[in-house]
Amino acid sequence: MTTVDDRPSTPPAQTPRRRVNPVLALLRNSWRQLTSMRTALILLFLLAIAAIPGSVLPQRGVNPERVNQWFVDHPDLAPRLNQIGAFEVFGSVWFSAIYLLLFTSLIGCILPRARDHVRALRMRPPAAPRRFDRLPQHAVLETPAAADPEAIAAVLRRRRWRVTVRGNEVSAEKGYLKETGNLLFHVSLVAVLLGVALGSWYGWHGNRILVAGEDNAFCNTRQQYAEASLGPRVDSSDLPPFCLTLEKFEADYLPSGLASRYWATVTVDEPGGAERTAGFSVNSPLRLGSANVYLLGNGYAPLLKYTDKYGRSQTSEAPFLRTGDSNATEEGVAIFPDANVDPKTGARAPDQQIAFDGLYLPTAPESAPYVSSQYPAERNPAVNLTAYRGNLGLDAGIPGSVYALDRRQIDDGKLKEIGTKLLRPGEKWTLDDGSTLEFVGTKPYITISVREAPGQTLLLVASGTLLLGLMGSLFARRRRVWFRVSPPEGGSPTSGSSLVEAGGLPRTEHPGFADEFAQLVAAVSGDAPDARRAREGDD
Amino acid sequence: MSALSDQLVAFAILAYLIAMISHAVEFALGNARKVPAAAPARELVGAGVGGAGGTIDEPAVAATPPHPDRTGARAVLAGRIAAWLTVLAAAVHLGAVVTRGLAADRMPWGNMYEFVLTGTWIGVAAWLVVLWKQPWLRRLGLFLTLVMVLLLAFAELKLYVPIEPLMPALQSWWFIIHVSTIIFASGIFLLGVVPAAAYLMRSGWEQGRRSFPYTLARRLPEAAGLERLTFMLHAFSFPIFTFAVIAGAIWAEAAWGRPWAWDPKETWAFISWVVYAGYLHARATPSVKRNVATWIAVVGFLTVMMNLFGVNFFFTGLHSYAGV
Numbered sequence: 001m002t003t004v005d006d007r008p009s010t011p012p013a014q015t016p017r018r019r020v021n022p023v024l025a026l027l028r029n030s031w032r033q034l035t036s037m038r039t040a041l042i043l044l045f046l047l048a049i050a051a052i053p054g055s056v057l058p059q060r061g062v063n064p065e066r067v068n069q070w071f072v073d074h075p076d077l078a079p080r081l082n083q084i085g086a087f088e089v090f091g092s093v094w095f096s097a098i099y100l101l102l103f104t105s106l107i108g109c110i111l112p113r114a115r116d117h118v119r120a121l122r123m124r125p126p127a128a129p130r131r132f133d134r135l136p137q138h139a140v141l142e143t144p145a146a147a148d149p150e151a152i153a154a155v156l157r158r159r160r161w162r163v164t165v166r167g168n169e170v171s172a173e174k175g176y177l178k179e180t181g182n183l184l185f186h187v188s189l190v191a192v193l194l195g196v197a198l199g200s201w202y203g204w205h206g207n208r209i210l211v212a213g214e215d216n217a218f219c220n221t222r223q224q225y226a227e228a229s230l231g232p233r234v235d236s237s238d239l240p241p242f243c244l245t246l247e248k249f250e251a252d253y254l255p256s257g258l259a260s261r262y263w264a265t266v267t268v269d270e271p272g273g274a275e276r277t278a279g280f281s282v283n284s285p286l287r288l289g290s291a292n293v294y295l296l297g298n299g300y301a302p303l304l305k306y307t308d309k310y311g312r313s314q315t316s317e318a319p320f321l322r323t324g325d326s327n328a329t330e331e332g333v334a335i336f337p338d339a340n341v342d343p344k345t346g347a348r349a350p351d352q353q354i355a356f357d358g359l360y361l362p363t364a365p366e367s368a369p370y371v372s373s374q375y376p377a378e379r380n381p382a383v384n385l386t387a388y389r390g391n392l393g394l395d396a397g398i399p400g401s402v403y404a405l406d407r408r409q410i411d412d413g414k415l416k417e418i419g420t421k422l423l424r425p426g427e428k429w430t431l432d433d434g435s436t437l438e439f440v441g442t443k444p445y446i447t448i449s450v451r452e453a454p455g456q457t458l459l460l461v462a463s464g465t466l467l468l469g470l471m472g473s474l475f476a477r478r479r480r481v482w483f484r485v486s487p488p489e490g491g492s493p494t495s496g497s498s499l500v501e502a503g504g505l506p507r508t509e510h511p512g513f514a515d516e517f518a519q520l521v522a523a524v525s526g527d528a529p530d531a532r533r534a535r536e537g538d539d
Numbered sequence: 540m541s542a543l544s545d546q547l548v549a550f551a552i553l554a555y556l557i558a559m560i561s562h563a564v565e566f567a568l569g570n571a572r573k574v575p576a577a578a579p580a581r582e583l584v585g586a587g588v589g590g591a592g593g594t595i596d597e598p599a600v601a602a603t604p605p606h607p608d609r610t611g612a613r614a615v616l617a618g619r620i621a622a623w624l625t626v627l628a629a630a631v632h633l634g635a636v637v638t639r640g641l642a643a644d645r646m647p648w649g650n651m652y653e654f655v656l657t658g659t660w661i662g663v664a665a666w667l668v669v670l671w672k673q674p675w676l677r678r679l680g681l682f683l684t685l686v687m688v689l690l691l692a693f694a695e696l697k698l699y700v701p702i703e704p705l706m707p708a709l710q711s712w713w714f715i716i717h718v719s720t721i722i723f724a725s726g727i728f729l730l731g732v733v734p735a736a737a738y739l740m741r742s743g744w745e746q747g748r749r750s751f752p753y754t755l756a757r758r759l760p761e762a763a764g765l766e767r768l769t770f771m772l773h774a775f776s777f778p779i780f781t782f783a784v785i786a787g788a789i790w791a792e793a794a795w796g797r798p799w800a801w802d803p804k805e806t807w808a809f810i811s812w813v814v815y816a817g818y819l820h821a822r823a824t825p826s827v828k829r830n831v832a833t834w835i836a837v838v839g840f841l842t843v844m845m846n847l848f849g850v851n852f853f854f855t856g857l858h859s860y861a862g863v
């Protein structure tokens with residue numbers, strides 16, 4: 001805002017105007033306040049400060065489990081913080097209010113500047129001031145090579161100045177890019193916001209686990225996700241139809257246990273196309289027509305075959321989840337609510353339901369305790385399970401986790417522990433009632449996130465123009481120069497030694513301007529190589 | 540190779556320390572008598588003026604008559620030795636970075652330790668460029684070497700980890716682009732805070748304050764020049780930082796399925812970006828005092844530090860540096 005002098009000044013009102021409507025005046029004043037640079041500054045800082053709680057407190061959008069944990073740890077404070085949106089800072093009313101005000105201010109700032117800039121671009125560089133010696137740069141050329149205004153203008157044009165000649169005066173200006181860049185930058189900011197808004201209105205995403213094998217194939221409907229969120233403008237029926245089957249999952253690990261490569265191979269079945277095989281990984285998602293599939297995690301689902309006391313078998317393929325250690329120790333459950341149904345009567349015995357919970361260790365230690373895996377790949381797999389019999393409490397209507405047993409049933413004595421055992425692949429465990437559990441093997445699973453984010457292209461493009469605009473704004477420099485050719489006493493401008501005076505005005509901070517001005521003057525005087533070249537060219 | 544890198548870091552710290560002491564000697568000798576602040580600087584001017592501008596301050600400096608004082612000459616010597624020691628330290632430091640990268644067989648930006656190691660080197664390299672172009676700023680070296688010693692020692696004591704390869708989420712071109720530019724921008728911001736702090740002290744001194752931190756500024760270069768340098772450094776690194784954040788978002792989209800999700804690192808990058816944008820605004824607004832604007836730049840740097848250290852220690856997020 002160092003360049004306000006450009007704005008065409010409005011002529012002072014001459015007749016005393018009618019009394020201004022106070023409401024209008026207030027509105028106008030508020031608008032002026034809002035679009036002032038000071039307000040923009042304050043809003044920027046408010047925005048920065050308002051973002052801080054978003055990093056200090058756990059956020060639902062980032063990590064809902066930690067939010068729940070926070071509720072447990074701070075039962076008094078959490079509900080109150082929750083009320084003011086502290087666990088969803090970036091969607092909260094106050095955060096939105098700040099950035100909406102900021103963007104209103106921004107737009108209110110861009111529009112008049114854009115208008116002024118377009119005007120400035122169409123205007124000729126302004127006429128020379130009367131006295132050059134008051135300008136920051138000033139020179140009198142003694143032996144000008146180019147002593148006629150058109151020749152001077154030509155030198156300037158060659159150096160990409162915007163030039164206009166008025167009689168014996170040459171006016172030139174350069175560096176419009178600064179303002180163009182500045183406007184582009186600020187407009188891009190608005191476009192970024194728009195991209196974000198588009199994404200949240202029309203985007204959707206869902207997360208789930210996909211276990212290998214045809215029976216575990218997944219088709220893209222809302223019910224198939226463990227967790228899904230659809231933008232307000234998206235309906236469940238809008239989800240693009242496709243199905244995925246995990247064929248294979250490869251993971252390479254270094255000797256230290258650190259993963260070096262993941263690769264998931266899936267069969268994709270999209271309508272209107274033949275089934276195809278595709279691979280994807282971390283950092284290279286599977287890009288389907290409109291949705292993208294991201295690989296977020298992986299693990300093993302133990303195949304546990306339970307044969308009840310009537311001889312009927314069922315196999316659980318429930319994925320066990322990683323406990324978070326680096327060697328892929330996993331925990332989970334296998335539940336058999338339909339076990340021990342009397343085949344003769346078909347009657348369910350609610351106290352005869354069976355469940356197992358415990359650990360899966362891809363590389364179990366050679367000896368007890370079998371509590372953690374020693375390496376993330378399957379070198380010596382084993383499950384270490386505890387068996388329970390009784391009422392699993394699945395009918396109570398309380399939604400339970402599929403990855404853990406309902407502890408209340410155990411505490412109430414309705415579900416009884418009947419033993420613990422380590423099983424290696426192929427091993428069978430015979431329980432006290434004669435039923436058996438066999439650890440058949442494992443299937444790999446992957447955790448995927450499926451997303452559609454329509455604003456993303458806009459975001460990318462706007463980020464690019466934002467950067468371009470920013471560089472123009474920061475590095476371009478506006479400056480003006482003038483040359484005045486005074487005829488020698490009594491002579492004509494082209495004959496003999498006319499006097500050329502030059503003046504320069506940097507309109508934005510420009511430490512190198514003195515040098516540039518000197519070079520320009522030299523070029524016009526004919527000292528500079530390119531002026532010489534120009535003369536040769538003219539000959 | 541890894542051990543060599545560790546030894547080089549120790550040597551670099553030592554060299555920065557000696558450079559710092561030498562700068563301190565220059566300061567002390569300069570303070571002993573009334574030596575014109577710029578006397579030593581002028582002699583180095585020949586080494587390379589011009590280019591990126593800012594020679595505007597020279598006249599004020601050159602106007603002071605040459606000083607025949609012996610103490611002054613010794614101060615010059617100490618200052619020059621300090622500058623050359625900084626060059627030496629930077630060379631050793633670079634050796635440490637390179638050997639670390641060779642030992643790890645990847646870019647040496649895989650964890651916080653390496654991040655600090657590389658970022659501080661960028662800061663010092665940029666400082667040497669500035670010093671070469673504008674030697675009259677040499678006395679700032681005292682603060683710069685102090686910052687280097689502190690940060691490197693902190694990295695060595697608190698952040699050191701043995702070399703490990705990158706996890707799959709980090710194996711991406713965008714990772715290299717994102718992290719290298721973040722380190723680069725952070726290095727320049729780090730350098731930028733030196734003239735910013737010096738300016739705040741010096742302008743206080745020029746306004747007649749004679750209490751503690753301002754007295755340090757007595758021998759510092761003139762305030763307007765420091766302020767301009769502060770701006771130039773920030774204007775230079777802000778677009779790089781912006782680019783780095785964008786590259787990070789592109790990488791996050793590929794790795795985690797979303798360009799931006801307000802994970803603590805992302806949140807603090809946003810905060811830093813907004814604060815630095817605030818600095819640029821404040822500086823472009825005539826009604827805001829330069830002091831205020833410069834304070835904003837200092838706050839911006841604090842947010843960068845918060846992101847680098849605070850977030851990793853206090854919060855956990857997807858960024859795998861978390862928890863060192």
Ligand code: HEM
Binds near residue numbers: 002110186189820
């Ligand atoms: C979303 C918030 C905003 C951000 C992140 C932002 C960022 C920036 C940046 C980085 C610059 C470059 C500084 C420079 O050229 O020296 C700039 C310049 C500028 N901004 Fe903003 N801006 C924002 C909002 C606004 C608003 C609301 C206004 C209007 C009141 C505004 C008016 C200006 C002006 C006039 C300049 C040019 C300064 C000059 O002439 O050098 N900006 N802005």
